[in-house]
Amino acid sequence: MPELPDLLYIRDYLRQHATNRTITAAEVRQPVVLRNAVGDPPERALKTLTITGVDSHGPFLRITVSSTLELVLNLMLSGRIQHQRKPDRPLGHICMALHLDDGTRLNMCDENKMLKIYFVHTGSTSAIPGLDALGVDILSPGFTFEEFFRRLGDHPRMQIRALINDHSLLNSIGNAYADEILFAARIHPKTLAGTLEPDERERVFAAIRDVMADGIRAVAEARQPIHVKVRDHMRVRNRKGEPCPRCGTIIRREGVRGYDVFYCPACQPPRRRVFIDWTNKPEA
Ligand SMILES: [Zn+2]
Known part of the structure; x- marks a missing residue:
């Protein structure tokens, strides 16, 4: 399970490498991990939009897209996020992936399919268990x-x-x-x-x-x-x-x-x- 120091490192890395990148394709391979509050499927809603921010909040990692949409990740026990560059192999057990305009990919992986990805309008976090109740x-x-x-x-x-x-x-x-x-x-x-x-x-x-x-x-x-x-x-x-x-x-x-x-x-x-x-x- 990633903890605070891990999440801050991931956050800072993604701010540097994913912010301002445009999503050329979004893939949902394991719909069971997705909680969609937007309505539109992410494959259609995220395509051609730009990642505008990355933040962490408790156990959650928040990727803001086009300032209006958010992917809020809870990696749970065995979830991992991989930034796959050209020579890298994918980790495997990919639940969702974002293809970026520099040819790299963000793979959200979990062999147990327990990671949670909440797809919400920016700031609409009330339906995300635990997020608004953080100490x-x-x-x-x-x-x-x-x-x-x-x-x-x-x-x-x-x-x-x-x-x-x-x-x-x-x-x-x-x-x-x-x-x-x-x-x-x-x-x-x-x-x-x-x-x-x-x-x-x-x-x-x-x-x-x-x-x-x-x-x-x-x-x-x-x-x-x-x-x-x-x-x-x-x-x-x-x-x-x-x-x-x-x-x-x-x-x-x-x-x-x-x-x-x-x-x-x-x-x-x-x-x-x-x-x-x-x-x-x-x-x-
Ligand atoms: Zn001792």
Whole structure:
């Protein structure tokens, strides 16, 4: 699943390479991914129009065409977008493609056909699930200590991992960066928000800023094609069985409500005795 740093990289890349290009053809190969609120099929409506803007908003990527129409993409779990140039091979599992006037193609691909493409009039986003309900933008000046503390206070019984991962509260932190943030803050993922000490709250807040900034920098510096997920900089995510980069303890993976969570049981000790079985340490 692409996360905020990935989407910002894709956005910036498309602004540079797709904006001001004219669409010579639009192909919908998997109609199941398309939600058409315009009426006219995109094959007919988009042809000869020019891409005028690219933006990202939470998990959504928004491609504006001719200032009046929008393709709003949610890549979901396995969706990818490829900018296919002449010698490149298409990724496969193409659900929709835009042919551009420079001979390149934007392929929207998903082997599971779960990605969603909303075709709407510009700004008509009310029918797009989740888009208008996004929480505070964690990269904006509005995301302050006070804002973050208020959200913790509003949801004292929520586990911190679920809270920072909730896009209607914070816009937006996905599963991978949520693990990285709690590792940086040295907080156990199941800790209830209401039990965090003041210094722990500050650590989580600082880690959100630092980890996301590092991620944005790492993805930009990797300069990979936009369909490649850059994860080499991650310290615990998908590193089950590897030593913790801080203390050497073996990193664990746990399933929490259907999600995989990666953490270091020594750096991120559980708060209460009820979680003692997570650590394998003998009781004192
Ligand atoms: Zn550790």
